Amino acid sequence: MKTIVNNVRWVVGTSLLTGALGVAAVGIASADEGKWRLFGGDDDEHGEYEEHRSSKSMPIDNSPERQLYVDECAACHMAYPADFLPERSWRKMMSGLDNHFGENAELDAQTQTAVTDYLVAHSGENSSNRRAKKFLRSVNSKQTPLRITELSYFKRKHDEVPDRLVTGNPDVGSFSQCQACHGDKAEQGYFNDDTVDIPNHGRWDD
Amino acid sequence: MKSNRILVALLISLVSVNGYATPLSDTLIKRYESISGQEANAQSGETFWNQDNNGRSCNSCHGSDVTQTGKHVKTKRVIKPLAPSVNTERLTDENEIEKWFKRNCKWTVKRECTPSEKADVLKWLSSQ
Numbered sequence: 620m621k622t623i624v625n626n627v628r629w630v631v632g633t634s635l636l637t638g639a640l641g642v643a644a645v646g647i648a649s650a651d652e653g654k655w656r657l658f659g660g661d662d663d664e665h666g667e668y669e670e671h672r673s674s675k676s677m678p679i680d681n682s683p684e685r686q687l688y689v690d691e692c693a694a695c696h697m698a699y700p701a702d703f704l705p706e707r708s709w710r711k712m713m714s715g716l717d718n719h720f721g722e723n724a725e726l727d728a729q730t731q732t733a734v735t736d737y738l739v740a741h742s743g744e745n746s747s748n749r750r751a752k753k754f755l756r757s758v759n760s761k762q763t764p765l766r767i768t769e770l771s772y773f774k775r776k777h778d779e780v781p782d783r784l785v786t787g788n789p790d791v792g793s794f795s796q797c798q799a800c801h802g803d804k805a806e807q808g809y810f811n812d813d814t815v816d817i818p819n820h821g822r823w824d825d
Numbered sequence: 826m827k828s829n830r831i832l833v834a835l836l837i838s839l840v841s842v843n844g845y846a847t848p849l850s851d852t853l854i855k856r857y858e859s860i861s862g863q864e865a866n867a868q869s870g871e872t873f874w875n876q877d878n879n880g881r882s883c884n885s886c887h888g889s890d891v892t893q894t895g896k897h898v899k900t901k902r903v904i905k906p907l908a909p910s911v912n913t914e915r916l917t918d919e920n921e922i923e924k925w926f927k928r929n930c931k932w933t934v935k936r937e938c939t940p941s942e943k944a945d946v947l948k949w950l951s952s953q
Contacts, residue, residue, distance in 0.1 A: 693902075694902070694904075695897055695900055695902055696897070696900040696902055697900075697902070722899070722932060723927075723928050723929075723931040723932050724928060725927060725928055725931075726924070727920075727924070792901055795900070796900070796901060799901075
């Protein structure tokens with residue numbers, strides 16, 4: 620009986636999801652045009668647009684290596700884009716999983732190596748993503764940061780966002796909750812302003 | 826039609842006797858029992874699940890009703906229900922079960938769980 624109910628749920632769920640994705644795709648396409656017309660002349664925004672375009676055409680990584688990363692790490696938190704940190708940061712992170720920001724996140728040795736390999740292969744140094752390059756340039760070469768939120772590029776991009784909308788917002792909680800405001804596309808590395816929707820506040824126009 | 830009814834009746838009786846145990850959860854429970862020498866007890870599993878350990882509990886993230894979605898207490902990540910009755914993927918992968926017991930016991934009770942505790946929790950979970 621449960622199986623039948625589950626099957627029906629699956630069919631209904633899939634149809635709803637497909638419809639929602641269709642609507643979202645149309646919305647994003649039109650937002651994209653609007654942004655280009657409004658801000659196309661600005662240098663920084665031009666850069667954003669280039670990023671936007673490249674992330675649109677960027678194929679979604681369905682590799683088993685990424686899937687492993689998602690399965691192992693994104694069970695507890697967002698699958699942070701690997702190219703927002705340099706290689707040395709990921710190596711340090713992955714060698715200290717028994718105390719992962721105060722949590723135990725241990726993996727068996729084989730999985731730990733495989734996830735590290737994925738993160739290193741897609742780290743900032745190995746990425747052509749413009750935003751990833753900006754992150755990398757903002758890292759002090761003598762430091763090995765573990766938190767993306769502490770990088771100066773991150774801080775610069777969020778310096779106008781008041782704390783009350785993030786740490787003081789029950790549906791956000793901290794700046795590490797990218798997806799809370801940037802939406803589900805954040806996990807695919809898409810962070811442009813047009814998808815920002817701050818819970819209990821609304822869209823963000825800077 | 827008749828054979829279908831018999832099949833449905835048989836399935837319902839299986840569910841009522843064994844809860845939502847999977848072949849794997851049964852195997853693991855037997856293994857833990859043979860190590861600890863103690864029979865798994867679903868009620869002890871539920872008590873363990875909800876016991877407070879200096880502000881941390883299994884239910885901090887998974888909730889007390891495991892047929893519902895949980896939420897990671899720190900990251901707020903949504904956790905799919907653990908109950909096999911509503912999430913058929915649960916209790917089907919030995920590596921997953923062992924990995925999460927190891928990680929989450931260390932978080933919750935600051936040590937690895939004993940085979941007896943794991944058997945009790947699995948027994949309770951497989952009835953949910």
